[in-house]
Amino acid sequence: MVGGRGELSGAAADLAAYVDAGLVELARGYAPPHPLALALRGWVERIAALAEDETLDMRPADYFYRLLALEPFSDAARSEAPARNLAIFSQLLNVFQNYYHYTVVTGANHEALRRHLFNSFLRLLHDGGINEYEDPDQPFPRGHVQVMTIHQAKGLEFPVVVVGSLSVRIATQKQIDRELGAFYHRPPFEPEKRITAFDRMRLHYVAFSRPQNLLVLTAHEPPKDHFAPVWQGLPQWPYAGREQLARQRFISRPRMPAKKSFSFTGDVNVYETCPRQFQFFREYDFTPSRSAVIFFGLLVHQAIEEIHRIVLDGALDALTEFRIRELFDRTFRFLSLSDVRPIGDAARESAFRQVMNYFRQNMEQMRRVIQTEVDVSFEKEGYILTGRVDLLLGADGRLELMDFKTSERSTDPRLLESCRDQLCTYAHILERRHGKRPERLYIYWTAEADRADALMEIPYTPEHVEAAGRRFDAVVARIQSGHFAVERSPERKVCKECDLKGLCAAEGVIRGFRE
Numbered sequence: 001m002v003g004g005r006g007e008l009s010g011a012a013a014d015l016a017a018y019v020d021a022g023l024v025e026l027a028r029g030y031a032p033p034h035p036l037a038l039a040l041r042g043w044v045e046r047i048a049a050l051a052e053d054e055t056l057d058m059r060p061a062d063y064f065y066r067l068l069a070l071e072p073f074s075d076a077a078r079s080e081a082p083a084r085n086l087a088i089f090s091q092l093l094n095v096f097q098n099y100y101h102y103t104v105v106t107g108a109n110h111e112a113l114r115r116h117l118f119n120s121f122l123r124l125l126h127d128g129g130i131n132e133y134e135d136p137d138q139p140f141p142r143g144h145v146q147v148m149t150i151h152q153a154k155g156l157e158f159p160v161v162v163v164g165s166l167s168v169r170i171a172t173q174k175q176i177d178r179e180l181g182a183f184y185h186r187p188p189f190e191p192e193k194r195i196t197a198f199d200r201m202r203l204h205y206v207a208f209s210r211p212q213n214l215l216v217l218t219a220h221e222p223p224k225d226h227f228a229p230v231w232q233g234l235p236q237w238p239y240a241g242r243e244q245l246a247r248q249r250f251i252s253r254p255r256m257p258a259k260k261s262f263s264f265t266g267d268v269n270v271y272e273t274c275p276r277q278f279q280f281f282r283e284y285d286f287t288p289s290r291s292a293v294i295f296f297g298l299l300v301h302q303a304i305e306e307i308h309r310i311v312l313d314g315a316l317d318a319l320t321e322f323r324i325r326e327l328f329d330r331t332f333r334f335l336s337l338s339d340v341r342p343i344g345d346a347a348r349e350s351a352f353r354q355v356m357n358y359f360r361q362n363m364e365q366m367r368r369v370i371q372t373e374v375d376v377s378f379e380k381e382g383y384i385l386t387g388r389v390d391l392l393l394g395a396d397g398r399l400e401l402m403d404f405k406t407s408e409r410s411t412d413p414r415l416l417e418s419c420r421d422q423l424c425t426y427a428h429i430l431e432r433r434h435g436k437r438p439e440r441l442y443i444y445w446t447a448e449a450d451r452a453d454a455l456m457e458i459p460y461t462p463e464h465v466e467a468a469g470r471r472f473d474a475v476v477a478r479i480q481s482g483h484f485a486v487e488r489s490p491e492r493k494v495c496k497e498c499d500l501k502g503l504c505a506a507e508g509v510i511r512g513f514r515e
Contacts, residue, residue, distance in 0.1 A: 036071060047105060054107045061090065064093055087280070153210050158212065163218070167223050200226060265388075272418065308391060354406065365393065370399075375387075385476075401438045443456045
């Protein structure tokens with residue numbers, strides 16, 4: 001922002017100074033021929049040389065992941081706490097891309113992108129601040145003092161509680177009640193003049209009832225008058241009998257974290273495909289930049305699910321190619337509004353062909369649909385295994401289970417074993433739920449042109465279920481122990497689509513990839 005005398009206003013000046021200091025530090029520590037300086041210079045020159053109608057297949061998030069392959073960012077990515085903070089930034093960067101609709105860098109948009117990134121997005125983060133990562137599974141880490149709001153403390157207890165801000169004025173709902181009172185369906189149950197006092201009483205009753213042994217009240221100036229009956233007469237520090245306090249022993253209750261849930265496709269399969277992908281995108285929660293493959297699979301799955309739901313509503317006869325195209329396009333629009341990177345026109349038409357091909361070749365089976373997208377879960381010793389069955393079919397008391405794969409029929413033994421274990425465990429859970437064993441388990445490869453090639457039957461025996469259980473236990477044990485080393489390189493096509501390929505190539509985990 002520019003002030004009346006052509007100078008930067010306070011907030012903008014602070015950001016400019018922060019950026020300038022960062023540039024100075026960058027120049028001092030990473031001047032040419034450091035790889036970071038050379039990479040930055042190459043990116044800048046390539047973007048600056050773009051003609052108005054030229055496009056780079058790069059998003060801001062793609063540059064972020066390229067930076068992770070270079071020092072000092074690669075060093076930060078190897079340490080858990082800095083890596084988790086980088087993951088938070090990747091999430092925010094994804095929000096920026098979606099909000100301003102910067103799908104790729106072009107000759108027409110790169111100047112606007114730079115202005116929005118620095119003057120709007122980074123300024124917002126700089127002025128507002130961002131919290132560092134907090135472990136949701138360890139909200140009260142041992143050896144630390146927990147700082148929280150009164151509302152956050154509801155339902156919790158601690159041996160010692162310190163309540164501050166007793167001199168601060170609190171906001172109430174009085175003005176809102178005054179403006180909306182005429183629209184309430186109930187008469188007011190508190191006099192307006194006493195609403196503020198009652199709100200304070202309710203709020204601080206929560207705060208004062210949190211301690212198990214000792215409540216400490218603090219204020220940086222005299223507290224509000226309504227605290228006088230509580231405040232007056234209490235022992236004041238440092239005359240509070242420190243010897244008496246020193247003799248007390250406060251025992252904190254053990255806080256057992258809830259069992260974590262692990263899904264078949266989102267956790268187990270991802271870990272087995274690449275432990276490092278799991279570490280970054282599931283454990284640390286980085287937001288991927290390149291997710292077109294995910295978009296394609298979601299589009300086909302959700303469009304087929306829409307067909308099944310229409311069938312369950314008894315409207316199978318109303319399904320035509322025109323109607324399916326409508327629901328397909330609607331699904332595409334909804335997915336495009338999400339955080340998933342969309343696909344191009346050719347891939348979109350390929351997805352539609354898969355959906356239509358499935359519908360045409362399975363119309364006779366549609367009337368046997370019982371349920372679609374069935375959530376299943378199974379509680380194990382140290383975790384909960386969750387999943388979702390794509391389709392349940394039935395007739396004459398029989399139960400059949402089907403899972404969709406948006407690719408051609410695979411011959412990879414590892415993939416087929418994984419599919420078998422997944423379906424057998426689904427079947428085992430459904431057997432316990434319905435009291436009968438599914439007679440057939442199927443995988444449907446939607447990219448196959450003929451139904452005979454698309455439909456693959458999977459054997460189901462108790463031995464398969466037991467083997468699957470042992471395998472899942474082993475995978476989850478490795479995850480819970482933090483074992484994310486890549487001991488065997490994934491398939492090349494997996495690395496090709498992965499945002500981390502630059503980091504892995506720089507560390508020698510994989511070979512043959514260049515940015």
